[in-house]
Amino acid sequence: MAATALLQTTTTGRVGGPSSTTPSQNAPPTAEQKDKDNMAAAQPQTAEEGKQFVARYSDQQHPLPPSEIQQDPRNKDLGRTSRGLSVRDFELVRTLGTGTFARVWLVRLANPAEEDQEKVYALKVLRKVEVIKLKQVDHVNHERSVLADVAGHPFITTLITSFSDHDSLYMLLDYCPGGEVFSYLRKAKRFDEHTARFYAAEIVLILEFLHESEGVAYRDLKPENLLLDAEGHIKLVDFGFAKRLGNRETYTLCGTPEYLAPEVIQSMGHTTAVDWWALGILIYEFLTGYPPFWNSNPIEIYKQIVSKPVLFPTEPAISPEAKDIIRQFCTVDRSHRLGNISGRAERVKSHPFFRGVYWDDVYYRKYRGPIIPPVRYPGDAQCFDQYPDEKAEREPYDDAMKKQWDDHFKDF
Amino acid sequence: MSGNTFPGRRGTNSNPFSGSTLSGESEQTSLGPISKVMEEEENDTVTSPATASFNFAGKGSSTFGSPFGGDASGQGPPSSFKQSSTDGFPAHYGMGRRTSVSAESLNPTASSNDNWTPPFHRKTPDQITRLKKSIFNNFLFSHLDDEQSSQILGALVEKPIPAKGIKVITQGDQGDFFYVVEKGIFEIYVNPAGSLQPGPDGLGKKVATIEPGGSFGELALMYNAPRAATVMSAEPGCLLWALDRITFRRILMDSTFQRRRLYESFLEEVPLLSTLTKYERSKIADALETQKYPAGTTIIQEGDVGEAFYLLESGEAEVYKKGTPNPVKHYTKGDYFGELALLNDAPRAASVVSKTEVKVATLGKDGFQRLLGPVESIMRRTKYEPGVEVIDPLHKK
Ligand SMILES: Nc1ncnc2c1ncn2[C@@H]1O[C@H](COP(=O)(O)OP(=O)(O)OP(=O)(O)O)[C@@H](O)[C@H]1O
Ligand SMILES: [Mg+2]
Numbered sequence: 001m002a003a004t005a006l007l008q009t010t011t012t013g014r015v016g017g018p019s020s021t022t023p024s025q026n027a028p029p030t031a032e033q034k035d036k037d038n039m040a041a042a043q044p045q046t047a048e049e050g051k052q053f054v055a056r057y058s059d060q061q062h063p064l065p066p067s068e069i070q071q072d073p074r075n076k077d078l079g080r081t082s083r084g085l086s087v088r089d090f091e092l093v094r095t096l097g098t099g100t101f102a103r104v105w106l107v108r109l110a111n112p113a114e115e116d117q118e119k120v121y122a123l124k125v126l127r128k129v130e131v132i133k134l135k136q137v138d139h140v141n142h143e144r145s146v147l148a149d150v151a152g153h154p155f156i157t158t159l160i161t162s163f164s165d166h167d168s169l170y171m172l173l174d175y176c177p178g179g180e181v182f183s184y185l186r187k188a189k190r191f192d193e194h195t196a197r198f199y200a201a202e203i204v205l206i207l208e209f210l211h212e213s214e215g216v217a218y219r220d221l222k223p224e225n226l227l228l229d230a231e232g233h234i235k236l237v238d239f240g241f242a243k244r245l246g247n248r249e250t251y252t253l254c255g256t257p258e259y260l261a262p263e264v265i266q267s268m269g270h271t272t273a274v275d276w277w278a279l280g281i282l283i284y285e286f287l288t289g290y291p292p293f294w295n296s297n298p299i300e301i302y303k304q305i306v307s308k309p310v311l312f313p314t315e316p317a318i319s320p321e322a323k324d325i326i327r328q329f330c331t332v333d334r335s336h337r338l339g340n341i342s343g344r345a346e347r348v349k350s351h352p353f354f355r356g357v358y359w360d361d362v363y364y365r366k367y368r369g370p371i372i373p374p375v376r377y378p379g380d381a382q383c384f385d386q387y388p389d390e391k392a393e394r395e396p397y398d399d400a401m402k403k404q405w406d407d408h409f410k411d412f
Numbered sequence: 413m414s415g416n417t418f419p420g421r422r423g424t425n426s427n428p429f430s431g432s433t434l435s436g437e438s439e440q441t442s443l444g445p446i447s448k449v450m451e452e453e454e455n456d457t458v459t460s461p462a463t464a465s466f467n468f469a470g471k472g473s474s475t476f477g478s479p480f481g482g483d484a485s486g487q488g489p490p491s492s493f494k495q496s497s498t499d500g501f502p503a504h505y506g507m508g509r510r511t512s513v514s515a516e517s518l519n520p521t522a523s524s525n526d527n528w529t530p531p532f533h534r535k536t537p538d539q540i541t542r543l544k545k546s547i548f549n550n551f552l553f554s555h556l557d558d559e560q561s562s563q564i565l566g567a568l569v570e571k572p573i574p575a576k577g578i579k580v581i582t583q584g585d586q587g588d589f590f591y592v593v594e595k596g597i598f599e600i601y602v603n604p605a606g607s608l609q610p611g612p613d614g615l616g617k618k619v620a621t622i623e624p625g626g627s628f629g630e631l632a633l634m635y636n637a638p639r640a641a642t643v644m645s646a647e648p649g650c651l652l653w654a655l656d657r658i659t660f661r662r663i664l665m666d667s668t669f670q671r672r673r674l675y676e677s678f679l680e681e682v683p684l685l686s687t688l689t690k691y692e693r694s695k696i697a698d699a700l701e702t703q704k705y706p707a708g709t710t711i712i713q714e715g716d717v718g719e720a721f722y723l724l725e726s727g728e729a730e731v732y733k734k735g736t737p738n739p740v741k742h743y744t745k746g747d748y749f750g751e752l753a754l755l756n757d758a759p760r761a762a763s764v765v766s767k768t769e770v771k772v773a774t775l776g777k778d779g780f781q782r783l784l785g786p787v788e789s790i791m792r793r794t795k796y797e798p799g800v801e802v803i804d805p806l807h808k809k
Contacts, residue, residue, distance in 0.1 A: 100511045135516035186507055224509050241514065247694040249672060251665045253634055254514035265634070266555055267664040269672065271698065290505045297640065298513075299631050306551050335699035335779055342785040 178228025232369020
């Protein structure tokens with residue numbers, strides 16, 4: 001809480017622009033308020049309106065203090081359903097990445113107006129059949145709604161709009177041209193502490209915002225889900241497991257094996273504290289090049305996670321501050337875990353690992369990224385790996401499935 | 413239980429049944445793990461700023477670079493990114509992109525309308541003893557409480573495997589069940605292709621055998637992943653116990669969920685904690701530790717310095733004061749005591765002794781402060797007037 005307040009006061013003076021032109025309120029809007037706001041603005045209904053809305057969306061958003069993200073009228077338009085839009089309104093340029101559920105495409109508007117030719121986006125495509133088979137129906141709905149609510153945060157990918165057709169779900173996102181932090185990490189083998197600290201700091205602000213302003217647990221932190229924008233700042237993608245928790249714990253096991261917190265593995269009910277555990281694993285992997293618990297057999301990973309302490313290699317040497325913050329995050333007992341104990345994110349920010357970091361400057365992107373992605377033009381995708389084409393034949397989404405499931409996808 | 417396999421990663425050479433769940437001599441038959449050369453440094457201190465290696469600049473110049481260093485080092489796409497030294501890198505670490513895993517979402521019974529109760533299959537005391545030995549040092553079961561354990565033991569269902577050569581699980585197939593061997597011998601085969609192949613050598617290599625008391629398929633209790641091996645009966649007349657993921661997860665989830673809600677409702681009743689927000693109450697509920705005491709245990713001793721507070725979860729307890737032979741108060745489920753310990757270090761004003769076996773949920777002052785900060789500032793939110801007595805005779809649940 002204190003953190004948010006601090007950001008607000010100091011930044012109004014510093015950045016001026018966005019905060020002085022928007023009404024500043026301390027409390028995040030209630031769900032009810034949000035609903036009303038959503039009703040108020042007209043949704044794009046036709047393909048043309050939809051395309052114009054998409055074209056108008058500009059990446060040049062100013063970072064707003066967390067408490068104002070939902071107040072900014074531009075952000076309120078973002079993340080909503082576009083009834084008229086369809087995949088035919090886009091030209092699919094190439095695949096940017098694939099995951100378990102989805103394929104993400106670099107896209108352009110189809111037949112763009114002169115001034116829109118340079119504009120590119122990322123389109124995440126999920127097949128309804130796959131979503132149903134993998135029992136991810138709840139999860140994709142959470143993904144869409146959480147992304148819509150957090151649109152406008154400087155380090156989170158922006159959901160511009162979503163739509164669907166007979167067999168697929170689409171989420172149009174701002175394109176993060178720098179590629180995955182994962183790619184840079186694997187190529188570099190490991191990051192030095194400056195680099196690790198830079199990314200960790202931006203992630204701390206993401207988690208503070210998600211947990212303390214939005215009540216959301218992210219649940220899939222890993223280098224593969226951290227992208228870089230053109231300036232080398234973090235954009236968190238893949239909210240496939242993000243969930244609004246309120247003050248309750250949740251039970252569905254999800255995440256990525258190496259990054260799962262012990263309480264997730266042991267089905268003890270978990271909370272936002274899992275993200276701090278994962279941040280510990282992430283900093284470790286940044287500094288050493290591999291996660292602290294690994295094995296080709298997931299069961300062996302899980303056994304280690306629940307019972308073994310994090311050990312550090314002799315080479316490379318890791319500073320005592322870094323070791324300490326990793327150990328404090330990777331504490332099995334949640335009631336001792338940094339980030340989850342009193343002070344929450346504020347306590348994390350004052351850990352010696354982050355000594356000398358000016359958090360407002362982090363939030364307002366004043367620090368220069370340690371890696372500036374070699375992006376030559378807006379639609380440049382050289383920072384992304386190549387992926388094989390999608391299999392031509394795919395399981396049909398038949399009428400019986402439609403009847404049973406389409407109602408579950410009505411929010412898209 | 414049908415459904416589709418969640419496309420997880422599969423270790424090419426991994427034996428999913430390695431280690432402690434295998435019976436027999438070979439405790440460490442696991443083929444997967446590659447031991448890392450690691451040095452444990454438990455004695456690091458972070459108290460010495462002199463060792464801090466970062467050179468942060470003053471406020472004025474913070475805009476550029478430090479404390480993150482300032483040099484943009486990427487001059488090409490990630491694929492041309494410069495490599496640092498390779499030493500100290502584990503040789504066998506798989507460097508590929510990692511995909512996520514997920515179980516089906518389940519909602520606790522108590523929060524929905526369905527009335528689910530775990531299945532119950534009767535077993536002999538001998539069978540129970542053997543099963544306990546087989547599963548309760550497995551990391552997926554070792555932390556369960558008594559109630560959860562007995563529900564799990566009840567839910568395990570008999571699965572006879574009458575003939576030799578029956579494939580109980582097939583490599584590459586979806587996995588929904590975990591098995592414990594009651595009788596007979598089973599063989600594990602791994603095909604390097606990642607799944608059972610047609611033809612005479614389709615099973616792949618035999619990597620281990622499992623004897624009575626052994627178990628396999630535990631990953632299926634977490635999420636639906638492709639089976640990493642084929643398991644086949646090696647003789648006729650085998651017998652297995654089976655447990656499916658949904659049953660396992662529901663048992664754990666429902667009891668945890670109910671206990672959490674119970675704790676939260678208990679905490680709501682404690683006047684001393686009435687100013688806590690919902691968030692804070694759930695934090696405390698999360699940290700409460702369950703403890704069991706047999707009848708006749710002195711839980712709190714009059715005159716001792718109080719360090720923890722207690723919620724009585726089940727059973728009965730009585731309050732005694734020195735010089736009075738009869739109990740001065742009687743506690744039942746939902747009552748709490750010792751909460752003034754959170755506030756001050758005054759000695760306990762009375763003793764609390766369990767009358768029956770009791771289950772209490774307890775949290776120390778240190779835990780409370782760690783989670784919520786100084787107690788004093790929380791108390792200051794309201795004017796809670798602590799009585800002189802630890803045992804406030806007016807407090808009623
Ligand atoms: N906005 C974006 N801009 C550029 N690339 C993106 C964007 N969003 C996603 N990608 C790329 O696509 C990949 C897969 O996307 P995402 O992680 O959302 O899919 P997923 O199927 O949910 O993955 P997972 O298996 O991790 O759950 C990402 O790792 C990233 O490389
Ligand atoms: Mg992903």
